[in-house]
Amino acid sequence: MLKSKIGGIGYYVPENIVTNQDLLRVMDTSDEWIQERTGILERRYGKKFEETPATMGARAAEIAIERAGINKEEIDFIIFATLSPDYYFPGCGVLLQRELGITKTEIGALDVRNQCSGFVYGLSVADQFIKTGMYKNILLVGSEMHSMGLDFSTRGRNVTVIFGDGAGAVVLQPTEDENQGILTTHLHSDGTYAEKLALISPGSHGAYHFNKMAIETDFGFPDVEFGEMFVNPTMIENAYTYPVMEGQFVFKMAIQKFPEVIMEALKKTGLTTNDIDLLVPHQANLRISQFVQAKLKLSDDKVWNNIQRYGNTTAASIPIALCEAWEAGKVKAGDLVCLAAFGSGFTWGSALIRW
The missing domain is CATH 3.40.47.10 (Thiolase/Chalcone synthase)
Structure with missing residues (x-):
């Protein structure tokens, strides 16, 4: 029976280390407070204007591909999981394909938006494709650059102190080995409870979540009319464009x-x-x-x-x-x-x- 295995694996994290002490410069917090609640001592932030989820994903992918013992041109499908894409659209899958220089093969690219469980979801999808024989070398990447969209103030500390940047990748391949x-x-x-952990704006909801869902879930958003605008100064001034979490x-x-x-x-x-x-x-x-x-x-x-x-x-x-x-x-x-x-x-x- 055909199964799928991880034939190669790689990861990439930015060089820039940001400690809990570093965050004290921009918010009222402490190393003890962060460690007690999260266990985190430090995180990595990507280089602004140089690194993106797609570029970091490509670095991790190159390592995984080499370890899988194949050429990048042998990749026949891409799955890219992220909640912090380079663009609202198109997705990161095609950007990764371009970054790796494998556009000539015109392989398919699928973007997975399942946040923290995105890699497991992507793994399950890839597993089905491999088992059916549809593809032989699937590149699955999880990559995030949270540092570009966090609220670096005391107001946003509960969320901001938690997240870091980085990328990981695997190459899924078929195997007939029963023990693998x-x-x-x-x-x-x-x-x-979708709004309990979310980044609601910018979005295409036309303020629906502010006027309906947000108030019901005690987010504290005022009942104001934003119309159908995707983003406006009021959203920015009131920090509605940052993640929220209970x-x-x-x-x-x-x-x-x-x-x-x-x-x-x-x-x-x-x-x-x-x-x-x-x-x-x-x-x-x-x-x-x-x-x-x-x-x-x-x-x-x-x-x-x-x-x-x-x-x-x-x-x-x-x-x-x-x-x-x-x-x-x-x-x-x-x-x-x-x-x-x-x-x-x-x-x-x-x-x-x-x-």
Whole structure:
């Protein structure tokens, strides 16, 4: 039976390190406050006017392609996951294709907008394409440049201190080895509380969310008429163009859904938590990862966390962490690797991989 495997993996993070102390220059916070709530010590920010999600994704992709033992011209499909695209449209998939110099092959490019769970969603899509024989070398990239769209003031500190920039990539290829490949993927969503973690404007809602949904969800947005304008000075002055998050609500949902979707994958394959060699969770918050680890009764050596150094890189966090773990020798042939994510939407998912 044809399955899909990760044939190559790579990641890229910008050189610019931004510590918690650095953020004190622009907002009222402290290293202790940030560490206590998130576990983060530092994050990376891309070079303005030089780096974008597409360019960073290309750097990670080049490493993954080389490690897969193929030429970039052999890539026959692209999947790009991000919440911080270069442009509102077109998507980053075609920009990545152009950056890699493989436009002549005119391969398809799919953009995935599932935020923190974007990489797991993309992995599931790629897995289906590989198993059906439609494609043989799928490039899956998760890349984010949050630093271009955060509120660097005390007003925005609850969100801003969490996020960082970076990119991760894998090449999915077919395998007939029964002891290798993606065993199962599981995807879920619930849009009931979509505005609890969101960037609502600019958007095409014509102020619908401000006049209806926002007030109902206690975001504190005034009941004003913006008409159907995509963006205007009032939105900018009142910081409506920045992300909003109800942290405690998101935390409670995450610690519920993370274990559920992991156990769903294990049940599907007849495995248990004892069979997991390494859990690579989306790096949302170190406290969330620690809760999930305790819930599943996994030892420290069976969980890979790097949010302390990179912050939350959303769709890029799992491939970055997975690549780091692999490079460190924590992922070996035959190991059972579990990936899991939860994020805005809300969307969540898991994957089990026999390396």
